[in-house]
Amino acid sequence: MSTDKKEHIINTAIGLFAERGFEGTSIRDLAAKAEVNIAMVNYYFGSKDKLFEAMLVQKASYMREKLEEIANDKSRSDIEKMDAVVEAYVNRILSQHQYHRIIHQELMLKQREEVHNSIINIFSKNTLIIKSIIEQGIKKKAFKKVDPELTFATILGTINQVMLSKGMCNLLINKEKNFNPYTDETFKKRIITHLKQIVHSLLLQH
Amino acid sequence: MSTDKKEHIINTAIGLFAERGFEGTSIRDLAAKAEVNIAMVNYYFGSKDKLFEAMLVQKASYMREKLEEIANDKSRSDIEKMDAVVEAYVNRILSQHQYHRIIHQELMLKQREEVHNSIINIFSKNTLIIKSIIEQGIKKKAFKKVDPELTFATILGTINQVMLSKGMCNLLINKEKNFNPYTDETFKKRIITHLKQIVHSLLLQH
């Protein structure tokens, strides 16, 4: 019971935080949408801030393990590793786009410094893994000399740019308003294809 | 007098909105930082919302004119036009990074639908201009067949990704904390170089 309802509150909160931001969401809004009493949020989580942290912990997606698995996979060439990185990020961000949007907000704002720093820390470690893949490719002369950090920024930035707002998605995709870009496989493939094209043309020698 | 103080309030507001978001910034915070009386904000702007709109109008940067100038410049080749687009965006976003961050926030959130839609509308028109440049290059067989919308998303997304947070900048740049990435010419050139490399390798035939 308790766990179910806690999760239900967290899931409702994710939707609201993603659409309105943390400070733009009141506990009354949240309680109303989750159809629970106002007091339940503080009863379960202690405070609005702690609800936020509980949400981050529960919905955290550990990309690092996936990236390290890709980086250490000796059956893949370096360019295949980069392709796998692209696919992993597109899949992850598309499937968790609300959570990802909240992270994105926190990254932009200077509120909640602790959260902010831990996001940058995670990002920092992921950057190092991508960097090592790219530098290996360069050392083997399979890759051109590129800017490893900014190459990673391009991959993530492109996905973010199209995933930021539904309106932006529909603009890029030329679809009607009730179309859901987050579940559309064609759209996903389009992003993956574009990013692979970017990565291949940027990295591979001719 | 009036104009000076109004501008001073707007400039202070930009800094706060960029760091804490619109709902995360109280009029009291703003008044304190701008060193004016709390009542002055409503005296000059009518309301917090209207201050926000006044700020958007005053600090709006009309990229479209610049883009159309580039697109219609017959002395430039298509790839040179794309290079000019890259430079224009990097310069614009770096020089107005706080304003740009606020626009970015509004794009992500579902608050203030009117603002949200007008941002998407502006973006939509800019996308069309870039698209026309790329499609001209493709028609002339100077460019490879690429995804024009996503190519634009890559340019903007890359800049956004590195400009989102100062922490992110310093992570990419490996500099000490008091280093200011927004005014550093070396950093700017690094981004421009990377993006031109992306655009060239993606678009140009070999």
Next chain:
DNA sequence: TTGAATTAAACAAACGTTTGATTAATTAAT
């Protein structure tokens, strides 16, 4: 002296949070 600028104070509404009562479910004692 008139109108604009500025102020401290107050306003209602909304905020996150806490309370104390009530109900439902679980455990312990007889």
Next chain:
DNA sequence: ATTAATTAATCAAACGTTTGTTTAATTCAA
């Protein structure tokens, strides 16, 4: 097996603060 005691969940109501906004008085400049 039944009752009593204990715990957990839920609720409406209220708490003190902070919010955006307004007032009315005062200062300033022309």
